[in-house]
Amino acid sequence: MPLSPLEHDRRYGELDQVIRAYAGQSADDTPDRPSRALVAYLRHTWHTRPWALAVAERQLREYAEHPPGRLRLRLGEFYPVPDVGLPEGEIQGWLRCLADHIGHSIEQGEVPPPAVPETHWEWHARFPELAQFLGGWFSQDMPDEFADHDAAVADYRATTDARLTARLVGELYELLALDLEETDYALALAELGMEVDPPAPYSPSGWLALIAGRLGGPRADHPPKETDGGWNGRH
Known part of the structure; x- marks a missing residue:
């Protein structure tokens, strides 16, 4: 059966916020460098909801480790990752990369300094x-x-x-x-x-x-x- 709003937020709410940050942006994160979109997400979230970063890291990693099958997606039982311009086979690795960058930011206390918003998502979030x-x-x-x-x-x-x-x-x-x-x-x-x-x-x-x-x-x-x-x- 389709996810209820409460279940969606509990399992995928912050993952969804991360993905929304990529609207109109390139998902060009690499292990050595977060994308412009992810930096915008980190900057805004660190300065407004720092506790949500650990939730995002966990939800991203869990989704990457246990991706839904086509049937469960069709039934609405899982969050469907929107098209970010990557081949389907690269999505899991990309999600792990995002989780790694967020985890590193938390563990090392690397907080992007305040700045003028750089993406459409960041303007609207701020x-x-x-x-x-x-x-x-x-x-x-x-x-x-x-x-x-x-x-x-x-x-x-x-x-x-x-x-x-x-x-x-x-x-x-x-x-x-x-x-x-x-x-x-x-x-x-x-x-x-x-x-x-x-x-x-x-x-x-x-x-x-x-x-x-x-x-x-x-x-x-x-x-x-x-x-x-x-x-x-x-x-």
């Missing part, structure tokens, strides 16, 4: 709410759905939980803190799903700063609360 905002409100359909960019921002704020909006503001400031060139900010916006240009006369970073300021202020329907009791600055 800035998930910003990707939701840009891809959902600033796709190529935006001009048909909203009068202008300000209207799209206002709609996001009106329809999104305040806690997610706060998360978006934090991601906006984190992106601005990377201090990229404007051309690189434009590429970052495209990677994160934006399919229209920022409004004139703003540069990409200028528009991001503008949005962060607007969304970071109090909502009109939620004015700041006055302090009850004690010293409140009034006589």
